[in-house]
Amino acid sequence: MRRRPRLSELPVLVAAVATAVLLAVMLYYPVASVLAGAVLVDGRPTLEPIRSIVTDSFYLRLFRFTAYQALLSTIASLALGLPGAYLLSRYEFPGRRTIRSLTLVPFVLPSIMVAVGFAAMFGTGGPLNRALAAFGLPPIELLFTLKIIVLAHAFYNAPLVVRVVAAAWETVDARTVETARSLGASPRRAFLDVVVPQLLPAALTSALLIFIFTFMSFPIVLALGGLQLATVEVWLYDRITSLRLDEAAALAVIEAAITLGLTYAYLRYETAQAASRSVARRTRKRLFGTLDLDRIAIGAYGIVVLVVFLGPIVSMLLASVTSVSGGITLEHYELLFARRETVVGTRPDLAIWNSLVFAVGTLALAVPMGVVLSMLTARDTLTARVVGTLAMVPFAVSGIVVGLGLLQTVVFGVDVFGYRVQVTGAVAIVAAHAVGAYPFVVRTVAPALASMDDRLVESARALGASRTRALVDVELPLVMPAVAAGAAFAFAISIGEFNSTIVLVEGGDAYTMPVAVERYLADRTLGPATAMGSVLLVVTSVSFVVIERVGAYGGIE
């Protein structure tokens, strides 16, 4: 890894400072205000709350189980996602790019909605068991078991594998494969020795992210598994709702220490792996050709995808057009849109509008933040890794803790030089979404920056371009596919964000689509909730396709 040019110029510096300030106000300060409870009791430093947790055998079991289910979930996500990455990167077929865009959809589906979809699809009397019965097979009891939690986690996270690994697969240099083949390597040998090492960083990136996500899993576990399968996050949520904030803080500190440690280890690994290279693309095979083993395997994979991905989504769509008596109806949608006139209650049009506005705001904030942080962290130095790790705090700290921290500080108001400073409503939500989304931009842009040929920037600089100019004219266009992917991620995160949004909405008018789904679920019938969920699904699917197509770069193409 070579040295990168210094970031000394004004525009870059201003952007870096602005990013730091935003992070301090919307992330570090609020989170620190909660976590302080773990090490301060009545204003005096102490280790008592943390000590009481690590010496409690109940908590040791809880952490062990949480790690175990996260490991299983990670393996399942990889198993489900890697064939998809292979398919998307090595085969050409109609609708390939659209399917690519749609891999973001699971990120925006509210987890409670997914839980309902999974229960409907895989439940005792669900379509899966009915299909099995039609073939004379015994039913599978999945609900309330670890299996369904792992399956739901795979539903959420396999698309991440597909996206990240497919991007890496597309940049595998065709010449290296050809060289290996011309030296006598079998296709299998060439794959193992040449392709796999180039995919490994991407696969490990996604595996690590998924481990961290599923380690902190919460609504899925609660809704599909119940308290018997509780994770650390479930317990943490209870500590907060019962206002045992010291214990919650201690738990969150331990959880964050584990996940931040993993993040640091991963960053070490990632930067060590990154190498400068230019790429000759390999041509894609056509999917619809002569039937060979590959294509049969792909067909089998297609069936699994239909069951695991489309099943729950179709179940939700069906529920939205099914009346209480079981017939087909549009009454739920009518009810949804009749509500526009109501004075109290949650208006669907406002929820859709808010979601879109916040997502655009999130894009505008998170993408520049992410690019700036990528530049700061794309070097292989200790400082870069520490900054990089700190920048990943939103991954490592429980969303519930971030929400609580925001609530108790900037939302309730903070005294600054005698003035009470308060951030509420849309601004706070956009900032919170941006904080949650920028790590995804960093994680897609930083590896692209790190693996760029440094000579390009050096040449531009030698020819008299300023650092900013080199960034704008040389580096950014080259990593634009990664930026576009990061932008789509940011959009998806904003649309689907729930934990901090619901805290910040405070029962006001800034609710989003996922919040609306949750509110409609409080009613006894699934109708309006699934109708709203379906609207959410359609709005966001269309948005992604548009973002990736109109983004002029068409994703990583």
Next chain:
Amino acid sequence: MRRRTFVSVAGGSLAALSGCLGNGGENGNGNGGNGDSTDTRDATETEDGGTATPVEDPTITIATYDSFVDGEDPVGPWLKSEFEAEYDATVEFRTPSSGINQYIQRAQQGAEIDVDLYVGLNVDELIRIDEQLDSALFDSLDGEIDGSDRVRDELRFDPDGRAIPYDTGYISLVYDEREVTPKTFEDLTDSENAGELIVQNAQQSDPGVAFLLWTIHEFGADGYLDYWSDLQDNDVRVLGSWDDAYNAYLNEEASMVVSYSTDQVYYGDQPRHQVGFLNDQGYAQPEGMARFADAPNPDAARELMEFMLRPDVQGVIAQKNVQFPAVADADLDEEFDAVAHVPPEPVTFGYDELAGNLDGWIEAWARQIVG
């Protein structure tokens, strides 16, 4: 909404603004502040050239739970329009997702509360408030609310008279009579009913905690964990919220679920919607309303509380909120009476029995379930 009100007050006059700030910041018990806030409003509205009469149109802000205002034909919007038609006032709702915690934390952080009424308070929340806060979050309204003497005695759950019950639910089982016929607590641990019961997590669900307390009422603080151990051996499912549990039940994952005895108001007398009173009991869970000590409009809030206790209003609250009225003389539809079942023997714990015990009971239970 709140911001708009604030800006219009601030724009009216500087004196009004300072009065407003003083009111929010210093006024501890609310009662002394009544005059101030009324003055502030008068000054503003006169300058706006608005109304002729001096005291007009206060906005009463109610904090409550989602389903009070949202869903199919909820009670909140009805209450708003009826009250506004009879009184010169505007009613607004807030539905903080963290419920009463929102206001406990606000009080702890010294942040403005700016809400008049909390509607949907139960006894466990009252206990949490008293454990967390030294200062009074709510006014004591003993004897101040006309009609509160008509509230049924067995529903009163606040010894200090802050929370006035406005309705009550009875926790019971809802079951599928084609599969099971649960009559007693022992039936639930019968191996014949293995895997057939879904309950809510008592850490975060009202019916969940009510069902747990019901078992403590039945087996005592020394015996309930043993009973739960038997339930666990019989493969009981502890799901998160009422939604989670009831959705699982609707998906036919089990043939019994903990819910409310008003289930048939939604579903009618269906085989899958039978109401089961274990040992002929049902656990009563009254809901109360309380006025914040710092309420910006204490008088209007009191009028709304009195309105909610009127016999005709009580009848509609019960039907739309699908609970039972808090007063004996409510005007109820006969139809509602026919499908909403009252347990032969309602049981419940009072404030004094729960204070100091509740947290420990739930904690021990949750640790046993997680295992």
